[in-house]
Amino acid sequence: MATGRKIGVFICHCGGNISDYVDVKAVAAAVANEPGVVVSKNHMFTCSDAAQQEMIDDIEGLELDGLVIASCSPKLHMFTFRDMAERGGINKYQYVHVNLREQCSWAHTNDKVGATEKGIALVRAGIAKASLSVPLTALRVDTIPKVLVIGAGISGLRGALALSDMGLSVFIAEKEKEAGGTVKNWGRMAPDDQHGSAIVKSLLDEVKMRENIMLYTDAEMIEKSGYIGDFKVTLRVGGKEAVQLQVGAMLIATGFDSYEPQEGEFGFGLDGVVTLPQFRDFADHQEGELTYNGKPVKNVVFVYCVGSRQKKSEACPEPNQYCSRYCCNAGTHMAVCLEDRPGDLNQYHLYRDIRTYGHNETIYEEARTRGAVFMRYPDAEAPTVANTADGLVVTVKDKLMGGEEVEIQADLVVLITGMVPKKNPTLMNLLKLPISKDGFLNELHIKLRPVETVIDGVFLAGAAQSPKTMAESVGASLAAVSKAGGLLMKGYVDLEPLIARVDTDKCLWCDECLKACPYGAIEKINFGEKEVAFVVKSLCKGEGACVPICPHDALDIEGYTDQQITAMIDACSKEVVTA
Structure with a gap:
């Protein structure tokens, strides 16, 4: 474990969600003398403005170069604490988040002693990881101000018009020979007695008037490559013509079947x-x-x-x-x-x-x-x-x-x-989007990131995600538009640097990593007199399937290196003694 580090540890009561089942003060005391730790405190709510300011004061006053915060799920506040770390002067990738709520207190509500011991072990593991952390820089990628909308139903058409209003170029690809989706033949609809066919006609008329929208019908995606900000897509139109598109983001509005x-x-x-x-x-x-x-x-x-x-x-x-x-x-x-x-x-x-x-x-x-x-x-x-x-x-x-x-x-x-979910195996195979237990396309987080997917730059719109009314479908579509528009309007996007890296001295190209990577982020290149693996940074998600499969131990994940993982295991294995 690295020495000479100055690590701050801050543990959250989470208003009782953690402290009701874990002795938070005992955890803070138990890790106070861990190597590198110079301050160990607990707060009622670490996410509160007052607690964040106190942590910033400690970062600046004690010149901390590592941070461990044990609180709720990182899905809730990881970005909150990353921003706080940066405001205090620490590289945000030298902050380690320990999930003391879902992974400890809520999992052991009937055993406070055991939960406390586990909490100490988890925080020790976080300290071990932080002690080996290094500053990392986000990957900046330029974006193309164009969007592909897949599906020309109500959600797709309304989303395309909103993107057009932002000044972005829009391509709409509709698999059927006629645009409009399921609603195009409907009469009176709830709740306002509008006719579905009239709504679709008005949207299509508006789409045809926009110079920055191109609608393809009888069109299907057959190839996709690239990454967020720069996707390269091939559409087969009319069963034969191939159309090449280059877009910065995609909206999936494929709708539903009855x-x-x-x-x-x-x-x-x-x-x-x-x-x-x-x-x-x-x-x-x-x-x-x-x-x-x-x-x-x-x-x-x-x-x-x-x-x-x-x-x-x-x-x-x-x-x-x-x-x-x-x-x-x-x-x-x-x-x-x-x-x-x-x-x-x-x-x-x-x-x-x-x-x-x-x-x-x-x-x-x-x-x-x-x-x-x-x-x-x-x-x-x-x-x-x-x-x-x-x-x-x-x-x-x-x-x-x-x-x-x-x-x-x-x-x-x-x-x-x-x-019921729309069946489109070709599209799903190309996009590699996860499916929910109900068969619809799965969002990244139902509350915090409700229209985003695991593929950066690909967003969900309408009933492709789950059953929705028309109003709900349009609302979801506009939410996806706001995400895509915010991404493309500024001209660039910053990607996580927590990705795979190759040790070219150890690598002897065998293509096992390429086979294991679900995102196609590995390529073969010439390096000196030999062939080695090369990681396409903008495609890599840091998923890590390539690491254990490598027979030469030539791959590692930034922020989750073998050395860090080993140190975390060793820290967890130490005997826990509580008062």
């Missing part, structure tokens, strides 16, 4: 049993009294949560366990639309829970007061649909009537289907 019920699921496959999208297709294009196959419709039964909030079973081995969010709004709004039609039409809505949150609650109330009948069925006893001599019959147990079984004669049964 759930397709299995044969027999809620009677699907029987004449008169349709999905909500199918119902929309013919209902939106009819005026006057509603008809189906030329016959007037008198009784319509809507079944909610079809394809959402499913439970695993033999018939459904891979259930969609999430709520699709927009379905209840769509169903209750359709009830209002039907009540506006002439004719004597009865409608029954069979639901598990109604989730018309926010202002959409008024639509649900209007549907109820105007005559739509809502019947709540038990989770474990879904409605059944049968074809009888008298037509379709829906049987349901109504919890609002004490579980009484009700039979409803139906001219139409509408299955209100939810959203």
Whole structure:
């Protein structure tokens, strides 16, 4: 372990989140005499302005050259403390964050003594790492003021217009032959009775007027290389033409697909049993009294949560366990639309829970007061649909009537289907974006970085990320626009220097590191009289898969070197003695 260092250790109570289960003062006392430590303190909230100023005073007064802060997750405050370290005069990469909350106090709430001992070991490991830290400099990359938007639905089109307003050049790539996404054929939509087709038309008309937007339809990405600020992309347009693009960022707005019920699921496959999208297709294009196959419709039964909030079973081995969010709004709004039609039409809505949150609650109330009948069925006893001599019959147990079984004669049964992830394996393979447990594209952090991905410069927009209403999709798209715009407008971006490095003396090119790297950040170059590995700094994420695979021990990760990791293990292994 390095000697002659001046390291400050600061431990957070986190308002009780840590100190309720870890004896924070005992941890601070136990590490006070570790090699290199010149100050060891605890604060109620290290992230507070007062605590940060006290740490800055210690950095300056004691001339610290290393910093260890033991607090909550680095996802919350790593950048907070990095900025604080820089204000105090320490290189921000000589600050080490120890997660004493998620990795210690919350994991051992029933064992304060054991949690305290573990906390001491974790902080010792942080001190060992800090003692071997060296100043690092962020990698600055120039950015190209152009953006590729993948998907020309509502989210993609609205995002493209916002980027255009910023003065950025925008390319839109739509896989289908016609832009507009799922909404382009819809009629009246909740909550404002706007027509989906009209919204899409207005967006497309505006896109066509913008000189800095280029829309490609029947277009698919077939190649991608480069890095944040300078992606090189090849699109195949019209099935044959190859278009080369160079952009600084990408917005993924690929949208969603509607759930397709299995044969027999809620009677699907029987004449008169349709999905909500199918119902929309013919209902939106009819005026006057509603008809189906030329016959007037008198009784319509809507079944909610079809394809959402499913439970695993033999018939459904891979259930969609999430709520699709927009379905209840769509169903209750359709009830209002039907009540506006002439004719004597009865409608029954069979639901598990109604989730018309926010202002959409008024639509649900209007549907109820105007005559739509809502019947709540038990989770474990879904409605059944049968074809009888008298037509379709829906049987349901109504919890609002004490579980009484009700039979409803139906001219139409509408299955209100939810959203499912859009399948696009070619695009996913090229972008290497992670998928959530529900199959949608996964953000970096659901609260702190909700539209960013693990690939710097690639952002998520709309329902490609999760089920959303149209308003939520547009909101997410504009959030992605703000991130992309902020990235490109200043002309450069600073990247983390915590990346792989090659010892050219040890390296004898064998390509094992190239095979292991999921980001393609390794290249072969000539170095003197031999071939060695070369790390493309702007592509490397410091993920580290290349390090253990190297047979010559020629690779290391800045900030997480073998020497640092070994020192941390040794520090953790020391016997912990508490009072």
